[in-house]
Amino acid sequence: MLKIDNLHASVEGKEILKGINLEVKAGEVHAIMGPNGSGKSTLASVLAGREEYEIEEGSVTYQGKDLLELAPEERAHAGVFLAFQYPVEIPGVSTTNFLKTAVNQTREARGLKSLDAVSFLKVMKEKMKLVDIDQALLSRALNEGFSGGEKKRNEIFQMAMLEPTLSILDETDSGLDIDALKIVADGVNKLKSPDNATIVVTHYQRLLDYIVPDYVHVLYQGRIVKSGDKSLAHELEDKGYDWIKEEVAAL
Amino acid sequence: MSKDDQILEEFTSKEYEHGWSVDFEADEAPAGINEDIIRFISAKKEEPQWLLDWRLKAFKKWTEMKEPRWPNVKYPDIDYQGVKYYSAPKQDKKPKSLDEVDPELLKTFERLGISLTEQKRLTGVAVDAVIDSVSVATTFKETLSELGIIFCSFSEAVQEHPELVKKYLGSVVPATDNYFAALNSAVFSDGSFCYIPSGVRCPMELSTYFRINAANTGQFERTLIVAEEGSYVSYLEGCTAPQRDENQLHAAVVEIYAAKDAEVKYSTVQNWYPGDKNGKGGIYNFVTKRGICDGDNSKISWTQVETGSAVTWKYPSCILKGDNSQGEFYSVAVTNNYQQADTGTKMIHIGKNTKSRIVSKGISAGKSQNSYRGQVHIMKRAENARNFSQCDSLLMGDKCGAHTFPYIDVENNSAQVEHEATTSKIGEDQIFYCQQRGIDEESAVALIVNGFAKEVMSKLPMEFAVEAQKLLALTLEGSVG
Ligand SMILES: Nc1ncnc2c1ncn2[C@@H]1O[C@H](COP(=O)(O)OP(=O)(O)O)[C@@H](O)[C@H]1O
Numbered sequence: 063m064l065k066i067d068n069l070h071a072s073v074e075g076k077e078i079l080k081g082i083n084l085e086v087k088a089g090e091v092h093a094i095m096g097p098n099g100s101g102k103s104t105l106a107s108v109l110a111g112r113e114e115y116e117i118e119e120g121s122v123t124y125q126g127k128d129l130l131e132l133a134p135e136e137r138a139h140a141g142v143f144l145a146f147q148y149p150v151e152i153p154g155v156s157t158t159n160f161l162k163t164a165v166n167q168t169r170e171a172r173g174l175k176s177l178d179a180v181s182f183l184k185v186m187k188e189k190m191k192l193v194d195i196d197q198a199l200l201s202r203a204l205n206e207g208f209s210g211g212e213k214k215r216n217e218i219f220q221m222a223m224l225e226p227t228l229s230i231l232d233e234t235d236s237g238l239d240i241d242a243l244k245i246v247a248d249g250v251n252k253l254k255s256p257d258n259a260t261i262v263v264t265h266y267q268r269l270l271d272y273i274v275p276d277y278v279h280v281l282y283q284g285r286i287v288k289s290g291d292k293s294l295a296h297e298l299e300d301k302g303y304d305w306i307k308e309e310v311a312a313l
Numbered sequence: 314m315s316k317d318d319q320i321l322e323e324f325t326s327k328e329y330e331h332g333w334s335v336d337f338e339a340d341e342a343p344a345g346i347n348e349d350i351i352r353f354i355s356a357k358k359e360e361p362q363w364l365l366d367w368r369l370k371a372f373k374k375w376t377e378m379k380e381p382r383w384p385n386v387k388y389p390d391i392d393y394q395g396v397k398y399y400s401a402p403k404q405d406k407k408p409k410s411l412d413e414v415d416p417e418l419l420k421t422f423e424r425l426g427i428s429l430t431e432q433k434r435l436t437g438v439a440v441d442a443v444i445d446s447v448s449v450a451t452t453f454k455e456t457l458s459e460l461g462i463i464f465c466s467f468s469e470a471v472q473e474h475p476e477l478v479k480k481y482l483g484s485v486v487p488a489t490d491n492y493f494a495a496l497n498s499a500v501f502s503d504g505s506f507c508y509i510p511s512g513v514r515c516p517m518e519l520s521t522y523f524r525i526n527a528a529n530t531g532q533f534e535r536t537l538i539v540a541e542e543g544s545y546v547s548y549l550e551g552c553t554a555p556q557r558d559e560n561q562l563h564a565a566v567v568e569i570y571a572a573k574d575a576e577v578k579y580s581t582v583q584n585w586y587p588g589d590k591n592g593k594g595g596i597y598n599f600v601t602k603r604g605i606c607d608g609d610n611s612k613i614s615w616t617q618v619e620t621g622s623a624v625t626w627k628y629p630s631c632i633l634k635g636d637n638s639q640g641e642f643y644s645v646a647v648t649n650n651y652q653q654a655d656t657g658t659k660m661i662h663i664g665k666n667t668k669s670r671i672v673s674k675g676i677s678a679g680k681s682q683n684s685y686r687g688q689v690h691i692m693k694r695a696e697n698a699r700n701f702s703q704c705d706s707l708l709m710g711d712k713c714g715a716h717t718f719p720y721i722d723v724e725n726n727s728a729q730v731e732h733e734a735t736t737s738k739i740g741e742d743q744i745f746y747c748q749q750r751g752i753d754e755e756s757a758v759a760l761i762v763n764g765f766a767k768e769v770m771s772k773l774p775m776e777f778a779v780e781a782q783k784l785l786a787l788t789l790e791g792s793v794g
């Protein structure tokens with residue numbers, strides 16, 4: 063589904079990603095871990111199409127297409143979803159209104175008929191249950207005055223509404239208490255299918271108890287320095303990142 | 314090019330939708346202004362002597378006045394002798410009913426999305442259509458007159474209800490109030506008149522639609538709304554003009570009179586031609602709008618969505634004379650390219666327990682300049698007066714300007730006056746967030762801007778709100794990428 067090949071990216075002349083290689087197949091869950099400042103969010107942003115990041119080298123193929131050629135909204139229409147580490151506030155625009163625009167533009171791009179208000183609300187009701195989100199929250203201005211937990215839950219709700227093929231969750235666990243974490247993880251698990259894939263970015267092992275990854279990668283200083291299965295996450299939990307840093311330094 | 318710049322580039326490339334004109338045979342006055350032209354206009358309208366005298370007095374005063382230069386706008390000197398002050402589409406005779414109106418005229422309004430054919434009209438809106446200087450049709454007149462409501466063109470009111478016109482004309486905006494009001498008083502050619510008798514709630518929205526068609530012509534219309542004791546009316550005003558290279562002058566006057574317990578809601582969606590993206594052409598919009606809450610417990614509410622004009626100079630105001638009377642001003646002003654807007658309100662508190670509320674949302678893009686100018690004056694007698702003002706500015710890019718000029722005069726210590734102001738920029742973050750959800754840039758901007766303006770938009774009557782939302786998006790089309 064997704065193939066990242068020797069990806070180098072920089073921002074303001076500073077190289078952040080220094081040769082990322084990663085392949086994600088349908089049905090898989092990949093976790094990307096790593097200390098702060100490693101480039102995890104940068105990778106997520108580059109995949110979603112944020113323009114301030116310059117691609118210096120390498121390629122990204124998504125469903126056989128050159129992902130880097132597509133505008134951000136075209137990537138979204140193709141099924142790429144990013145749950146933001148820091149969701150953005152849009153004053154005066156309710157989540158409902160925002161999502162109605164998003165869902166219908168996506169449907170139009172895919173050659174489907176837009177949903178009228180009634181059908182849209184029906185879909186919304188179903189998905190609300192999935193992440194146990196309140197109607198009142200969805201009527202408020204998007205992310206404005208939301209608590210950290212509410213923002214993250216709202217991201218997963220949007221994911222549920224947009225039914226993406228490739229979801230990238232950037233630190234969706236940070237700022238969540240254990241109950242909220244379970245709800246969010248539960249939502250993500252329910253949305254999982256053999257046809258879609260998930261990349262979970264986190265720097266705690268905790269989330270991975272609930273969203274069980276097939277692969278774990280450690281991103282450090284702009285490179286994936288180690289890959290393994292779930293047990294790698296536990297090892298990181300026990301030993302911290304220092305041994306990875308030492309290994310890299312020794313190279 | 315940074316992202317913001319690209320956004321700007323694209324936004325500034327939008328075209329004005331109503332930029333066509335139709336060739337009517339027109340009945341025109343030669344260019345220039347002098348006593349003879351005023352006599353010509355007055356004669357054309359078969360006006361009584363007192364009205365001609367009133368015009369001439371205003372003209373005399375105007376010649377002694379100076380054009381105001383205090384607004385934060387720049388434009389070359391206007392050649393007042395180069396403007397035509399009267400142009401009317403030629404009709405064989407005065408139409409008695411809609412069936413007799415020139416079909417070309419009806420078509421012109423159809424193209425603007427305004428059907429004057431009553432059956433086709435959205436239920437609940439009566440329309441008076443003014444093209445260039447003359448009112449061409451008023452719908453739903455009969456239905457309204459059963460309730461004693463008078464809704465007709467200004468010229469017709471002069472003929473049919475001279476006593477009402479004489480009583481209220483100039484009572485809120487005196488003929489010599491300011492330079493442009495004086496000019497209007499001298500040469501106004503038509504407009505709308507509306508009278509709601511005591512105790513009547515007008516059952517439909519009343520609406521005037523202004524269209525400048527002829528080249529090189531100024532438009533000077535007057536609207537007079539009188540709401541008698543305990544009455545209610547909601548009034549809408551819309552306007553467009555063709556795309557022309559030269560600037561055109563529009564100097565209108567709107568007067569509202571509210572008696573005891575009366576309420577008037579006046580909504581405007583102003584979409585005059587703003588000029589091209591290099592700042593060529595466009596309407597100079599110098600308008601005086603004022604309402605008086607004369608009776609106790611009366612209320613006047615102004616809502617405006619200003620998207621057009623090259624230069625806007627406009628301060629819809631309320632004189633709160635009656636005790637417990639209320640004034641409101643809700644405004645969205647959008648400027649793009651080289652547009653300049655200096656707009657706001659005056660709230661003059663005279664009576665006890667008077668209240669006013671000002672909500673102004675300015676949106677600037679391109680190289681435009683957008684100023685809010687507002688005055689809150691609490692007079693000595695105004696015990697317990699209250700005002701709340703909120704002025705927010707949204708900037709798109711860094712070549713435009715947003716300015717706020719609040720003036721507050723308090724002469725009574727019991728007053729409570731609050732003023733809040735914010736300035737923000739549309740962020741790349743916000744746009745990227747929308748795009749990531751599948752929303753293209755242009756829709757993202759429209760969404761963000763409409764969110765910003767929501768408090769004002771929600772005050773518009775339904776039919777207008779949808780149009781206004783689209784207009785906001787259109788005006789800013791291309792500003793973000
Ligand atoms: N827009 C930006 N401008 C400048 N530096 C940036 C920008 N985005 C990220 N960086 C830098 O890139 C590095 C990686 O950041 P990030 O991808 O957010 O790391 P992580 O998500 O792994 O914590 C950091 O040093 C950060 O300061």
Ligand SMILES: [Mg+2]
Nearest residue numbers: 102103147233
């Ligand atoms: Mg991060």
